[in-house]
Each structure stands twice: as structure tokens, then as C-alpha cells.
Amino acid sequence: MKKPLRLLVFDCDGVLFDSRLANKEYYNSILKATGRSPLTEEELEYVHMHSLPECIEFLFRRHPDLKDLAFEIAKKTPYSDFFVYMQMEPGLPEFLEWAYSRVKIALCTNRTTSTLPLLRHFDLEKYFHLIRTALEIPKNDPRALSSILEHFRCSPSNTLYVGDSAVDERLCLACSVPLVSYKNPALKAIKVLKNYEDLKIFLQENFSL
Template identity: 40%
Template sequence: MYVCNPSTPPQFLTRLTGVIFDCDGVLVDSRDANRMYYNLIREGLGMLPITPEEEAYVHMHSVTECLARIIPAQRLAEADVVRDNLNYEDIFPYIYLEDGLVEFLELLAGRGIRMAVHTNRTNTTERLLRHFEIDRFFAPVVNAGSLKRPKPDPEGVHYILNAWGLPTETVAYIGDSALDERSAAAAGVTFWSYKNPALAAAMFVPDFDTLRSCLAGIAAALPGRTAEEPDLS
């Protein structure tokens, strides 16, 4: 796996026309907020907080899958009532944009590179993007509520590619989980792992500042590429 490095930018960046972003763990750091949200639901049912294993699960999966995992089947209707009485926007102060994200999005926009979101969130995605004033960068925004089959199924990636009319070989998917990895692989698009070196990816991205520098320097660096520099085709 190639580690994103501005001194040896991959040739693939010269062909990049679209970037698909996961939301939680990529656009935003929402682990504390997710834990709080599901603990509030459990608290409303008189249950104990979620375990570390459950916390890892709810960070990646759709709300339907998460509730089925952490709430007994016979109490799911009660959980829906509790959930309906929660104001998710009260949790926004516990969600943080990833460092360097806005600058990276602005660079992509300036180069005419399309951007989309593919997330296992449901109806909170658009509100979250508007809250951070980054909704203008993304079209389409695909969430679990708009799909028959959420990640890791490739349905969402195929929807985005069809909306864009772009070939798979010019699009990259940035994610931080095995669900993202599998979704990208099933759709045939290049996968970049964000802050998770354990995933099978064409490129590991440690942060958006590094990725922005890599993309910004591609035009100047490519004429001097050596045979050893990565292609990531």
C-alpha cells in the first residue's frame, strides 16, 4: 500500500475526476457523538451504556442495523419512541470536522473534481453537512435511507457513478472502515484508506493536509517521476 507522500504523488491523481467520501470518521470525527446518541436511547429504555465493541459497530453501520444490534428485538418499538424524542442537532457540538478538510474540498472544487458522500447515516446527513457549511461541495449525497442495500453493497457507489457519468478508473473512494473498503472494491473504484492502515487500499491517507499537498504538487512533480514512483492505476 502506497502511503500518501507529496514528494512522490501517484500518477492516478492526474486522471482523478471524482472523489466519494464516507462521512463519519472521514469528513467528521463523530465517535463521541455516536456513543452519546445510542447511550441516550439505551438510557431511555433503562439499559446500560453500549460496550466498546458495540461502539465500534455503531460507528460504521446504519441506524436500523445499530438498533437491531444494541436493543433487544422486543424493545425496538420503544427505542423508536425514545429516538423520535431526541433532537440530533443537540449532539452537533460533539461532532468535529476533520482537520484540513475544507481546504482539501476547496482544492478539489477549484480543479473541477466532483465530490459525493456515501454514508450509512440516514436522515441526519444533509443536516450535518449544512451545519458545517460544506453541503455545497457534494452532489449527490447518498445515505442508507435512500438505498435498498447499504454499505458494503456497491449500490451507493454505482448510483453516484451513474449520476456523474464518470468511468470507475477516474474515481477514488475515501473511507475508514472495512465496509468502505468492500463497497469500493465491489464497485471497482480505487480505494484510499483514511487514518486506518489496516485496510486493503491503493493509498493510505494520514490526514487531509498531506493529501492536499500531494494533489497540489502533482503537476510539478510528474515530469520528474522515476520508474519507482507509484502509479496506483
């Protein structure tokens, strides 16, 4: 018997977009301006999952004297300059077009001021019924997700979260929301997806929409 599904919640980086190179270029530009060395692999992994304030704190944990300067540089460095390095996941607009009239669609991201410009740049804003960014609640706080459920008056059992990181995994666990992993088999998820056609088939076969 198929389960009812009312709400799909998406992470942004690594799920809607391959943004690894964009994040690398963005944060390296900040590091260069402060005189710090480029990102290590560990740091690149971190900035791919966390909010800007968390990233600055982490990147300058050994250089606290440069932290204020880094925040100032970040404020003056528009992330839109790095959209050229972003790659939208294949089949994403087609999937969102199909899903929009069937379920509520929300975004839960650790991005801050770059979120709306990014969605508008790729003409995706129109597909999201609600957008929750780290400006409101960062994803290390379970309320980032629980507040979305409250907004739609939706239970965790009628919700799916599509994410790709340990941050997403912890968030879903804290809110008892089933996680669908996007291209990351290391996560504890009910399904690991290869692409958006995979997600569409999974929903059609297992849920009433």
C-alpha cells in the same frame, strides 16, 4: 504518467468528522431511555460504521421486546443535539475548496436524516455535487456507490473513495473503486492518509485534475 481523476467520494464519520463521541452519546441516550446498559466497546465500533436501523437491530438483538420502543425514541431524538460532540477534521474546508473546481465530489454515508443538518451546521453542503445517504441506499448495498458512478457517468478507474472502515473497504471492493484509507492502515487501500494536506499532495503527485 499521471492518471485522470474525475470523481472523489467521501465517507462521513471518521473521514469528514471525528464523530465517535457524538455517536456514543447519541446511542447511549437511546439505550438509557429503554433501560438498557450503555454501549460496549464492540457496540461502539459497530454504531460508528452502520446506519441507524442496522444499529438499533444490533443493539437490541438480545432485547427484541425493546426494539420498537428504541426506534420510536430514535425518531424523537434529534442528532443535532449531539453536534456539539462532533469535531471536523482539520484542513477539510480548505481541501474541499481546492478540490471543488477540479473534480466532482460526492458523499456516501450510512447516516440518514442527520446528514444534511450536519453538513449545513459546519457549512460544508456547498462542496458536494451529490449526497447519497442510507435513506436512499445503505452502504451494505453496492448500489450506494455504483449509483454515484452512474450519476456522474464515471468509471471506477477515474474515481477514488476516501473511507476509514471495513464497510468502506467492502463497498469499494464490490464496485472495483480504489480506496484511499483515512487514518486506518488496516484497510486494503492504495494510500493511507494522515490528514487532508496529505490527500492534496497525493492527488497532485499522482493524478491529472
